[in-house]
Amino acid sequence: MSIHQRSIDNALNATATLVAPTADIFTRVMDCAREYISRRERHCHPAGGFDSAGRFSLKERHECCDGIRSPSRAYPFSEMLHGRSLIHVAHELGLEQHSSVVRRVANCLTKKGEEPALALLHSKAVKRKLLAVDLEL
Incomplete structure (x- = not known):
């Protein structure tokens, strides 16, 4: 529409205040x-934590996180990078x-x-x- x-x-x-922002x-x-x-x-960081291999995982995932690669040993900060977006x-x-x-x-x-x-x-x-x-x- x-x-x-x-x-x-x-x-x-x-x-009318109902319509205006x-x-x-x-x-x-x-x-x-x-x-x-x-x-x-x-200065601050996304909520999440590291596992024993040093991979960062976000605490909460949203719709925007669906296309993000899972953290691996080669790319341990893929979710941290996305959490800063x-x-x-x-x-x-x-x-x-x-x-x-x-x-x-x-x-x-x-x-x-x-x-x-x-x-x-x-x-x-x-x-x-x-x-x-x-x-x-």
């Missing part, structure tokens, strides 16, 4: 972007449908800082994208 641009803009301009989604997107950056820069972090936090917005916010956080990332998150284009994804579900 395709949603028309005009109907999304009308929903954004409406005063809530402040909760903005907080969740910022938290997801921060977690992704933290994992990417190795944006799509896995988005799945863990329940934002897989908003992964493109999370990526844009994470890139802005990395390059420009907190204030421009918040401004980007509250921009009309990002609100439109968040609402379009929610309306298509």
